[in-house]
Amino acid sequence: xxxxxxxxxxxxxxxxxxxxxxxxxGRNPDNHLVVDDPTVSGHHAxxxxxxxxxxxxxxxxxxGVWVNGxxxxxxxxxAEDTVRIGTHDLQFAEHISDDLQRTLKIKKSWIPGVYYTAxx
Numbered sequence: 001x002x003x004x005x006x007x008x009x010x011x012x013x014x015x016x017x018x019x020x021x022x023x024x025x026g027r028n029p030d031n032h033l034v035v036d037d038p039t040v041s042g043h044h045a046x047x048x049x050x051x052x053x054x055x056x057x058x059x060x061x062x063x064g065v066w067v068n069g070x071x072x073x074x075x076x077x078x079a080e081d082t083v084r085i086g087t088h089d090l091q092f093a094e095h096i097s098d099d100l101q102r103t104l105k106i107k108k109s110w111i112p113g114v115y116y117t118a119x120x
Contacts, residue, residue: 005091037086
């Protein structure tokens with residue numbers, strides 16, 4: 001299963017699993033991936049299943065979508081592509097390691113300091 005690894009200044013923010021659903025990206029809270037950055041448009045871009053892979057498409061944002069250092073209106077994503085939106089980096093990965101997959105199953109409880117594992 002492909003993933004997007006969201007990073008800011010080299011620090012990991014999170015992972016987003018990509019299936020056949022559309023992943024919307026932008027500053028507005030109705031996006032799947034909310035990027036709190038004034039250089040990001042309210043509805044900045046979308047990642048969608050396309051053929052046997054995924055593509056990213058700019059939604060006429062002000063500052064554009066940069067894929068591997070090039071500003072592009074849309075691009076087919078391949079493993080290890082880095083997408084820059086505002087000051088945030090989104091790295092496309094075909095799959096993540098088993099160790100990280102186990103970590104993603106750990107969920108935080110509403111009770112402070114309590115964590116639990118969740119079944120997929």
